[in-house]
Amino acid sequence: MSAPTPSRLHELSPEEQIAYGQLDPNRIPQHVAIIMDGNGRWAGKRALKRFLGHQKGAESVQFVVETASRINLPWITLYAFSIENNLRRPKSEVNFLMKLLKSYLIGNVERMNANNVRMAYIGRTHDLPAEVQETMQWASEATARNTGTTLTLALNYGARSEIVDAVRKILTELAAEAHARKCSVEDLLGSGALDQIDEREITRSLYTAHMPDPDLVIRTSGEQRISNFLLWQIAYAEFLVTDRLWPDFNGLHLLEAIAEYQRRDRRYGGLTQNATDETFDGLQPVEEIASELLRR
Numbered sequence: 001m002s003a004p005t006p007s008r009l010h011e012l013s014p015e016e017q018i019a020y021g022q023l024d025p026n027r028i029p030q031h032v033a034i035i036m037d038g039n040g041r042w043a044g045k046r047a048l049k050r051f052l053g054h055q056k057g058a059e060s061v062q063f064v065v066e067t068a069s070r071i072n073l074p075w076i077t078l079y080a081f082s083i084e085n086n087l088r089r090p091k092s093e094v095n096f097l098m099k100l101l102k103s104y105l106i107g108n109v110e111r112m113n114a115n116n117v118r119m120a121y122i123g124r125t126h127d128l129p130a131e132v133q134e135t136m137q138w139a140s141e142a143t144a145r146n147t148g149t150t151l152t153l154a155l156n157y158g159a160r161s162e163i164v165d166a167v168r169k170i171l172t173e174l175a176a177e178a179h180a181r182k183c184s185v186e187d188l189l190g191s192g193a194l195d196q197i198d199e200r201e202i203t204r205s206l207y208t209a210h211m212p213d214p215d216l217v218i219r220t221s222g223e224q225r226i227s228n229f230l231l232w233q234i235a236y237a238e239f240l241v242t243d244r245l246w247p248d249f250n251g252l253h254l255l256e257a258i259a260e261y262q263r264r265d266r267r268y269g270g271l272t273q274n275a276t277d278e279t280f281d282g283l284q285p286v287e288e289i290a291s292e293l294l295r296r
């Protein structure tokens with residue numbers, strides 16, 4: 001049996017310790033996903049160039065990840081660069097973001113190891129510049145043995161293209177199986193393979209197959225949209241929008257978001273936990289309610 005992970009709560013700042021003290025330690029989310037927005041606005045408010053907003057945003061990434069690791073949050077996924085960012089932003093900004101990512105990884109691997117953080121990525125990362133991919137691989141290998149928080153960066157990521165990739169994967173596997181069995185794909189589908197394509201199979205084929213669905217999605221800077229982030233996985237996540245711009249977001253704000261999450265009543269399409277059959281036994285019969293409504 002492996003030894004229990006020693007608590008690192010004493011490493012939280014005094015303000016974070018107070019905020020953590022108000023949380024239910026048994027209901028810390030397993031997975032928090034964050035849409036980091038507002039770097040440009042943060043810079044604009046200070047009459048600075050956009051790239052300085054991104055640079056400050058990279059510092060927030062590290063603060064938030066380290067707090068997550070201190071409270072033993074198992075999974076944190078950050079939307080760092082979308083496919084749409086790649087296609088629709090000026091080349092100069094994309095190039096800057098790529099350089100920033102590379103220097104962020106090189107500059108922080110040691111801190112990731114000190115915080116027991118494992119690094120991973122999701123997205124069409126094979127379309128990123130080769131030298132960025134090399135650094136990404138180096139960082140994930142250098143942190144692969146860590147057993148604390150897994151930090152997943154969504155890079156060149158889009159949820160719709162993730163679903164497209166999942167469908168392609170399923171079809172490719174199906175074609176390979178038909179080939180191995182020396183039959184046609186049609187024969188396979190007819191002999192039960194179609195029924196095997198269910199929600200579990202889609203989940204298994206996504207980039208996130210190895211992780212639990214996010215419990216909490218946070219979006220900074222006030223925009224109330226999902227922007228093509230983890231569409232399949234967030235079906236039952238709690239969604240929290242804060243007006244705070246990403247470069248102003250830190251570990252304390254993560255803990256405040258978790259406090260708000262703990263105040264929510266998650267029902268997954270069911271009823272509140274306290275509802276039992278008895279809750280309904282005392283209710284007026286439906287026929288009576290219907291005829292009362294008709295009389296009105």
Ligand code: FPP
Nearest residue numbers: 036037038039040041054057058080101104
């Ligand atoms: C949105 O700000 C943020 C991004 C486009 C990418 C997020 C990037 C970072 C946080 C910095 C780098 C990250 C790592 C992991 C090194 P925006 O430019 O859309 O802001 P705006 O909506 O105010 O213009």
